[in-house]
Amino acid sequence: MNGPYLTRRLLYGIPLVLGVTFISFLLMVYFGPDKTYELIGKNPTAQQIIEVRHALGYDRPFLLRYGDYLKELITLDLGISDSTGEPVSVILRRTLPVSITLVVPGFILGNLLGLGLGLLAAWYRGKWLDKLVMSASVVGMSISFLVIIIGLQILLCTPYGLNMFPVRGWQVHDPGSYFYYVAVPTLALILVTLGYNTRFYRAVMADEIERDHIRTLRAYGASPTELLFKHVLKNSLIPVLTRIMFSVPFVLISGSLLLESYFGIPGVGLVTFNAITSGDQPILKAVVGLTGVLFVVALTINDMLYSVVDPRIAKS
Amino acid sequence: MTRDTWQRLKCDRYGMTGLIIVAIFALIAVCVWSGLLGQGWSEVNGNRFESISANHWFGTNRLGQDILQRMLFGTATAFEVGLLVTVCSTILGTVLGGLAGWYSHGWLDEIILWFKGVLDSIPFYLFAAAIAFALQSSPWAMHLAMIITFWTTTARIIRGEVMRIKEREFIEAARAIGQPGLKTVFRHVLPNTFHILLVQGTIVFVAAINTEVILSFLGLGIHDGVSWGLMLAESSQEVLGGHFGNFIAAGTSLFLLLMGFNLLADALQDALDTRRAPG
Numbered sequence: 001m002n003g004p005y006l007t008r009r010l011l012y013g014i015p016l017v018l019g020v021t022f023i024s025f026l027l028m029v030y031f032g033p034d035k036t037y038e039l040i041g042k043n044p045t046a047q048q049i050i051e052v053r054h055a056l057g058y059d060r061p062f063l064l065r066y067g068d069y070l071k072e073l074i075t076l077d078l079g080i081s082d083s084t085g086e087p088v089s090v091i092l093r094r095t096l097p098v099s100i101t102l103v104v105p106g107f108i109l110g111n112l113l114g115l116g117l118g119l120l121a122a123w124y125r126g127k128w129l130d131k132l133v134m135s136a137s138v139v140g141m142s143i144s145f146l147v148i149i150i151g152l153q154i155l156l157c158t159p160y161g162l163n164m165f166p167v168r169g170w171q172v173h174d175p176g177s178y179f180y181y182v183a184v185p186t187l188a189l190i191l192v193t194l195g196y197n198t199r200f201y202r203a204v205m206a207d208e209i210e211r212d213h214i215r216t217l218r219a220y221g222a223s224p225t226e227l228l229f230k231h232v233l234k235n236s237l238i239p240v241l242t243r244i245m246f247s248v249p250f251v252l253i254s255g256s257l258l259l260e261s262y263f264g265i266p267g268v269g270l271v272t273f274n275a276i277t278s279g280d281q282p283i284l285k286a287v288v289g290l291t292g293v294l295f296v297v298a299l300t301i302n303d304m305l306y307s308v309v310d311p312r313i314a315k316s
Numbered sequence: 317m318t319r320d321t322w323q324r325l326k327c328d329r330y331g332m333t334g335l336i337i338v339a340i341f342a343l344i345a346v347c348v349w350s351g352l353l354g355q356g357w358s359e360v361n362g363n364r365f366e367s368i369s370a371n372h373w374f375g376t377n378r379l380g381q382d383i384l385q386r387m388l389f390g391t392a393t394a395f396e397v398g399l400l401v402t403v404c405s406t407i408l409g410t411v412l413g414g415l416a417g418w419y420s421h422g423w424l425d426e427i428i429l430w431f432k433g434v435l436d437s438i439p440f441y442l443f444a445a446a447i448a449f450a451l452q453s454s455p456w457a458m459h460l461a462m463i464i465t466f467w468t469t470t471a472r473i474i475r476g477e478v479m480r481i482k483e484r485e486f487i488e489a490a491r492a493i494g495q496p497g498l499k500t501v502f503r504h505v506l507p508n509t510f511h512i513l514l515v516q517g518t519i520v521f522v523a524a525i526n527t528e529v530i531l532s533f534l535g536l537g538i539h540d541g542v543s544w545g546l547m548l549a550e551s552s553q554e555v556l557g558g559h560f561g562n563f564i565a566a567g568t569s570l571f572l573l574l575m576g577f578n579l580l581a582d583a584l585q586d587a588l589d590t591r592r593a594p595g
Contacts, residue, residue: 019434024446031450138582142575144529146548147567154555154563167556253439258530262552276445277535284449288442295437 006304013300020292025069028285030062035281073289079282083274088286091271098170099256099267105182106189107251111244113190114197119228121198122205133198140195145254149188149262156184168264185259189251200243208236238306245302249295321511324587331583337576341391341569348392356382357389357542368561375561377550386542387565393543394525394573397459401524402517404463409470410506410513416471417478418501425475432468440465440527441534448536458537462524470516477509511588518581522574529570544570 036052044052053059057068072078078088121133155161165184172178208214209232217227233240256269264270268287275283325331347353362376369375374383416428435443444461451457481487482505490500531537532545533552544566551562 015430016433016437019430020437023434023438027446027450033449033452138578139575142571142578144526144548144567144570144574146529146533146545146552147563147570150548150552150555150563151567154560158556160555160558249439254441254530257441257534261534272442272445273534276448279449281449284442284445288438288446291442292438295439299437 005307009300009303009307013296016296016299017293020296021070021073021289022066024285024289024292025066028281028288029065029069032281032285033279034058069285069289073286073293078286081275081283082280083278088282091283092268092286092290095266095268095271098265099252099260099269101172101178102170102182102185102259102265102267103189103251103255106186106193106255107248109186110190110193110197110251111247114194115201115240117194117198118201118203119205119232121202122209123224123228125206125209130202134202137195137198140191141199142195143191145188145192145258148191149258152184152188152191153262156187168262170263170265170267181265185263185265188259189255193247193251197243201240204236204239205232208232211235238310241305242302245298248298249291253291321587325583328583328586330579331587334576334579334581334583337572338580341573341576342395344388345392345395348389353388355385355389357385359385374565375559377562378554378559383547383561383565386547386562387544387569389542390544390547390566391569391573393538393541394528394570397462397528397538397543398521398524400459401462401466402520404459405466405520406470406513406517408463409467409516410474410509412467413471413474414478414501414506414509417475418482418497418505420475420479428471428475432471435465435468441530441536444527444531444536445534455539458528458531461531461536462527466520466523470513470520473512473516474506474509477512478505481505481508515581515585515588518577518584522577522581525570525574525577 035056036049036058039056040048040052050059057065060068076089078092080087081091084091117133117137121130124130153167157163157165157167166181170181172181214227214231217231253269256267257272258269259265260267260269261273271283272287274280275287325335344353348355358381360380361382362372362380364376364378364380366372366376366380372382372384374387377383377386412428412432416425419425438446440461443465444458447461447464448454448457451460478501487500487504490504491497528537528543529545529548532543533549537543537545547562547566548570551560551566554560555563
């Protein structure tokens with residue numbers, strides 16, 4: 001362990017957290033919609049306007065208001081939703097598990113399949129199998145997430161196709177019903193990420209396979225499984241882990257936002273989608289601020305883990 | 317682009333296919349802009365959900381508008397979004413990346429890197445929602461959100477390239493004859509990153525078109541006019557009733573254009589790859 005390096009990484013995270021929260025504050029609280037006139041009756045007096053603005057905290061100095069926002073995020077006391085009247089923290093606590101159970105299978109399978117196909121293509125580099133896999137990934141990269149979702153829905157959930165899965169909804173109470181509702185969203189998530197994943201993993205693996213020590217091992221007759229799992233995969237762990245860490249927010253947020261609003265699944269994505277359409281400020285500012293902060297925290301932990309895996313990183 | 321690059325690109329079958337696809341769509345967009353195609357996209361000239369016929373190649377939508385006209389007009393929208401976002405974010409990324417690279421490890425570099433780190437930490441669709449929220453659903457919120465976030469990758473690549481270029485002899489020579497730093501950056505360093513910008517530009521273009529579709533579906537995208545994203549959003553209500561016109565027209569065009577750009581980007585990357593040994 002390298003103490004000074006870890007401290008430096010931690011300190012580097014602080015300006016990022018401040019930046020992320022400041023931008024969310026600026027866009028959604030400071031420049032956000034003025035709620036004064038929604039809360040006030042007709043023909044208000046100047047005194048009434050001042051009172052309401054004071055109650056909303058609009059008359060407080062800029063930096064103090066930013067401080068209030070930070071305090072809300074730290075204490076998770078996120079206010080009350082404009083549209084449902086429920087505390088935002090309660091809503092998030094209820095919906096987050098749904099989103100996680102929704103995207104986790106697709107996320108894991110998408111990465112495993114991408115890793116497998118990438119390895120296969122890199123191993124047979126330049127052969128027809130490589131070309132086939134690579135052409136298929138360009139095709140996959142060219143299909144929009146929305147087209148994949150609608151297409152799968154037609155193929156699997158309607159009488160125009162196989163009609164095997166529900167069109168929308170989320171009534172999960174046992175493993176069977178979980179599979180019933182999660183299958184189509186999972187397939188969509190795999191398809192939308194597979195092209196990018198395969199390409200990325202192939203590039204990483206191809207670099208690794210070309211290294212001198214792998215060539216030597218190959219010449220000495222090491223078996224392909226031993227080579228791939230013991231040497232290639234192990235040495236390319238860092239780019240692979242970075243990829244996975246960086247794609248977590250993308251998959252969790254973008255995946256759940258689209259899948260949940262399309263299939264009507266009651267997770268964070270649907271709550272956020274509804275907040276976007278109805279302009280529900282307390283929910284939006286909480287979701288944006290919290291995901292930004294969580295991302296920075298994950299990034300910092302990620303960097304700190306590297307220095308443990310590979311001590312050379314801390315020295316450079 | 318040098319002649320050499322063009323020769324290499326011409327030999328790349330996939331790249332040329334991509335270029336032809338992009339050129340066809342660009343031609344459609346130009347025809348729409350000059351008033352030759354797709355002008356009837358908002359006219360009601362048929363019945364509700366007419367099927368495919370000689371008059372309506374992709375049928376009509378639920379208002380009785382011709383889907384083909386809307387698809388053609390959507391091509392122009394895609395190019396408008398793509399071009400605007402690509403040009404603005406590339407300029408921003410080049411300037412900021414160039415400055416960060418030239419003054420690397422100085423305070424300006426630190427600020428630019430910090431700003432990039434902050435923007436990269438906010439999930440994009442949420443950022444787009446926040447911008448739309450702050451601008452009270454202005455029609456430019458979507459473009460702005462993409463421009464503000466898409467420059468960061470370009471800047472990172474340009475920064476690295478500038479840090480490499482500034483060690484070379486001709487830059488040392490410019491410095492030796494006393495040319496001011498900023499002038500050197502813009503006149504001698506950045507023009508040498510053109511090949512990178514070309515590849516990065518096509519990638520940004522793809523991202524912009526792709527993102528427009530999602531944002532339009534989420535209600536954060538195009539408000540006035542028609543786009544493939546809006547057509548797909550419409551189709552999501554219609555496919556359950558067995559009306560596939562919007563889905564097929566917009567989905568196919570979107571796929572073809574993205575595929576064209578992806579093939580082109582790959583081919584450009586190969587053709588412009590300076591690391592490749594000559595011959």
